[in-house]
Amino acid sequence: MAKYNCITLKVKNGELEDFDKLRQPEQNILKNGNVVYIYRGKKSKKIYIGQTKHFVERNKQHNNGQEKKFNVAAFDQVCILISSYFNGSALDDVESQLITYFIADNPKSRNQLVQYDNDPIINRTKGNSVNDYREREKVALEVILPFWEKELYPNEWVNTPTLEALRTNSLVKYSPIKQLTEQQIDLLNEINLNQDKDFVINGDAGTGKTVLLTHLVAMLLNEQPNKRIAVVLQPNWIKTAKGIFRVYGMNCSNLTIATSTELINADDNYDVVIVDESHKLSRKFSKQMASFNKVYQGRFVNDSNHLECLKKMSSQIVLMYDVFQAIRPANMTRVDFNEATTDFEKRYLKTQFRIQAPAGKIYTSDDFVNGIKYLLYKDTGLLNETNFDPDFDRSVFHDSEIDAYFGYFETEPLKNLIKWIEEDRNFYQVHINRILGGLVEPWKQAHGKDPSITHWHEGDIKRRWNSTQENWIYSDEEDAEEQIGSVFAVQGIDLNKVGVLVGNDLQVDTEGRLFGNPNNFHNVNGKFSKEDESPENEYEFTLFVLNIYYILMTRGIDGIRLGFWKNDAFKEYMKKTLEII
Numbered sequence: 001m002a003k004y005n006c007i008t009l010k011v012k013n014g015e016l017e018d019f020d021k022l023r024q025p026e027q028n029i030l031k032n033g034n035v036v037y038i039y040r041g042k043k044s045k046k047i048y049i050g051q052t053k054h055f056v057e058r059n060k061q062h063n064n065g066q067e068k069k070f071n072v073a074a075f076d077q078v079c080i081l082i083s084s085y086f087n088g089s090a091l092d093d094v095e096s097q098l099i100t101y102f103i104a105d106n107p108k109s110r111n112q113l114v115q116y117d118n119d120p121i122i123n124r125t126k127g128n129s130v131n132d133y134r135e136r137e138k139v140a141l142e143v144i145l146p147f148w149e150k151e152l153y154p155n156e157w158v159n160t161p162t163l164e165a166l167r168t169n170s171l172v173k174y175s176p177i178k179q180l181t182e183q184q185i186d187l188l189n190e191i192n193l194n195q196d197k198d199f200v201i202n203g204d205a206g207t208g209k210t211v212l213l214t215h216l217v218a219m220l221l222n223e224q225p226n227k228r229i230a231v232v233l234q235p236n237w238i239k240t241a242k243g244i245f246r247v248y249g250m251n252c253s254n255l256t257i258a259t260s261t262e263l264i265n266a267d268d269n270y271d272v273v274i275v276d277e278s279h280k281l282s283r284k285f286s287k288q289m290a291s292f293n294k295v296y297q298g299r300f301v302n303d304s305n306h307l308e309c310l311k312k313m314s315s316q317i318v319l320m321y322d323v324f325q326a327i328r329p330a331n332m333t334r335v336d337f338n339e340a341t342t343d344f345e346k347r348y349l350k351t352q353f354r355i356q357a358p359a360g361k362i363y364t365s366d367d368f369v370n371g372i373k374y375l376l377y378k379d380t381g382l383l384n385e386t387n388f389d390p391d392f393d394r395s396v397f398h399d400s401e402i403d404a405y406f407g408y409f410e411t412e413p414l415k416n417l418i419k420w421i422e423e424d425r426n427f428y429q430v431h432i433n434r435i436l437g438g439l440v441e442p443w444k445q446a447h448g449k450d451p452s453i454t455h456w457h458e459g460d461i462k463r464r465w466n467s468t469q470e471n472w473i474y475s476d477e478e479d480a481e482e483q484i485g486s487v488f489a490v491q492g493i494d495l496n497k498v499g500v501l502v503g504n505d506l507q508v509d510t511e512g513r514l515f516g517n518p519n520n521f522h523n524v525n526g527k528f529s530k531e532d533e534s535p536e537n538e539y540e541f542t543l544f545v546l547n548i549y550y551i552l553m554t555r556g557i558d559g560i561r562l563g564f565w566k567n568d569a570f571k572e573y574m575k576k577t578l579e580i581i
Helices: 024-032 055-062 068-073 088-105 118-122 136-152 182-193 209-223 235-247 260-266 306-313 334-340 365-377 413-427 445-449 535-553 568-577
Strands: 004-012 035-040 047-052 077-083 199-202 229-232 255-258 270-275 314-321 345-348 406-409 434-437 456-458 461-463 495-502 506-508 514-516 556-564
Touching (some): 004 136, 047 068, 047 088, 229 260, 235 255, 306 314, 306 334, 365 535, 365 568, 406 413, 413 434, 413 456, 413 461, 413 495, 413 556, 495 535, 506 535, 514 535, 535 556
Parallel strands (some): 199 314, 406 556, 434 495, 495 556
Antiparallel strands (some): 035 077, 456 461
16 A cells, blocks of 8 residues: 555645645645645746645745745646655655755756755754654655655656666765764764864765765855865765755855865865865875875975865864775875874764665674675774774675675686676666776776777686776766776775675785785885885785775675685685685
């Protein structure tokens, strides 16, 4: 049985036409019931989404001439969604989800076709979080999904037939009006109320650091509109971020989005600087792009890393950080980062959002992430610096069912990963799946422009590295989905199913410990030079290699398979460490 009903009425001069012809129960719930409503203007093409407990009265308020959005939009139709699940928590959730989906359905809108009450949505910091009501999953499956696919799409209210096609969209995943956990809400409030303090937000891959960033920007722009805010991002995410901030109406003159190099070179001052992936901030180092080192002039001449420069440019700084995601010698060292943030407030995100364990399994996404941490870092001494749980459920690595979250192929790794990825696409056409690899095959910048140059070869199969790092996932190149992705193209990116080629840059020593072998590692700027060779730097290089595989292995929402690329030693190490029979 349907868990929702919808009532569609024409609107003329602000009046609800044929309201008196509705059944009495329908009239009653529109007068005094919890509903989510969507207005549409046939000529203006605009949409307005809201929620209320008194729709008839709310309609009068919208159309009393005091609301500019309604004065200019000429809304002539309204669709009202009702459900037995609609308590206060569900109303907030359904409203924000529908707004997010509608915006993703209209991504090229330059005049904000989708509208809503900005202040209540963005300021819902003391409202309901994603964990606040038990029926959230039922609401998603029994209300939002069928309402979209059986009501809105057939009646041409939306352009996208299925929600699955939108869920991997960046406008949905990183929406600044998405419901948050209580911990995320508390962090936002704490940052906002303590503008004299700096913060480091620690979090594993997939714990919502980037979502927290978009919410923080939205909140600051809304509550402190006169303050200047700068957001420091990696190059592969800047275009996406600008699109998100634009379609949510946040692209004002007080917001600057740039790389750390661009921001420092501009040499301006800000009230707040927010840095995504601060573990990748550069230090003075010879082996990196020359532009990274050219920032140390003027008032920054005595600084030794980008973080020191950024601290001089801002009254408050907020850093998103993961100790396991630094991947180059030119990144700030952990020691330097800890020294630079001695006086910062340290907070730790705990909830895993990206990885979704299959339904019906006893293991969780946290079990998988903790297992990967243990597999890679158990002998490094770093596990105590993170939110690691040694009592993770190993059954996530023992599940041999065809649709298990984790698995591996012992032979023909490239062939089998391709087969696994392509089979999934046959069942889920909207999935974004990729095969990723460690930096174990040589590559040059110029190769990206020549599709005839391939790098990965197995039998008759020939594949090339990702041709671009910026926006690779959404590249329109003909062979984009067939390219093998490097860490530089996918750091910070969500994928559905991921195949990972673990190469022989990661080896096992005589004492059964993992170490990085620079002879099999093909990224010049990812290695220390001969003159820098030392036991300490050998250890650091091993950590870079481990971090790369940690990043690759934590991209997948719906599943991962490993393939061992000239590396049976790691396969045996994995089986022993995770007790795989």
